[in-house]
Amino acid sequence: MLKMDKFNNIKGFLAHEEGLFLYRLTKEYCLNGVAVEIGSYCGKSACYIGQACKENNTHLVTIDHHRGSEEQQLGQEYFDPEEFDYKKNRVDTLPTLLKNIRKHELDNFVKALVGDSASAAKNLEDNLDLVFIDGSHTFESARLDYASWKGKIRKGGILAIHDIYDTEADGGQAPKEIYEKALKENFELIERVNSLVALRLIG
Numbered sequence: 001m002l003k004m005d006k007f008n009n010i011k012g013f014l015a016h017e018e019g020l021f022l023y024r025l026t027k028e029y030c031l032n033g034v035a036v037e038i039g040s041y042c043g044k045s046a047c048y049i050g051q052a053c054k055e056n057n058t059h060l061v062t063i064d065h066h067r068g069s070e071e072q073q074l075g076q077e078y079f080d081p082e083e084f085d086y087k088k089n090r091v092d093t094l095p096t097l098l099k100n101i102r103k104h105e106l107d108n109f110v111k112a113l114v115g116d117s118a119s120a121a122k123n124l125e126d127n128l129d130l131v132f133i134d135g136s137h138t139f140e141s142a143r144l145d146y147a148s149w150k151g152k153i154r155k156g157g158i159l160a161i162h163d164i165y166d167t168e169a170d171g172g173q174a175p176k177e178i179y180e181k182a183l184k185e186n187f188e189l190i191e192r193v194n195s196l197v198a199l200r201l202i203g
């Protein structure tokens, strides 16, 4: 078994090839600084990024309010009863995230920040090496994530965006909208794997 195959068994919304792409990006671009992820869920993408951080001795801050996106709520398409806290009567993915970080020995390299993406952006440092946006896919949230984080990436750093679909029939268009906005605002596409794009901030 290759060292990264184990991450493909983590519950989540990411293809293995996309995870390997995140690993590769982090290895190359997060050499001394910090990577940020919006949308931890149960930690699938965080583990691929975190493994590269571990090898580079850098770290990932993964941000999520852990209350689930719109489509993960009770009665919706991606509702998962294992991630629902029946005492709190709400989705709570934090316990599974922490369990996965611990299981894969990434505790020292992946920091879970529990809270809203836009609020977290106000409190986190600038000059980030890599920002991966994979939070709520409503237009309002995707626009807010982009507006909150684009200015926090260092020159030459990476903005990765997940769930880019070419047509509405393939999937929601909010991530694609911010991807196209970024292309008009000093970011250039360096590579795409499935629905995951990586853009570099032109220096």
Ligand SMILES: C[S@@+](CC[C@H](N)C(=O)[O-])C[C@H]1O[C@@H](n2cnc3c(N)ncnc32)[C@H](O)[C@@H]1O
Pocket (backbone or CB within 6 Å): 011, 012, 013, 014, 038, 039, 040, 041, 042, 043, 044, 045, 046, 063, 064, 065, 066, 067, 068, 069, 093, 115, 116, 117, 118, 134, 135, 136, 141
């Ligand atoms: C598609 S899932 C992330 C999938 C994950 N990256 C993976 O590898 O499986 C989206 C996550 O974003 C979180 N989320 C949605 N809106 C958010 C916001 N405004 N701030 C923080 N987290 C948010 C949800 O709670 C959910 O866990």
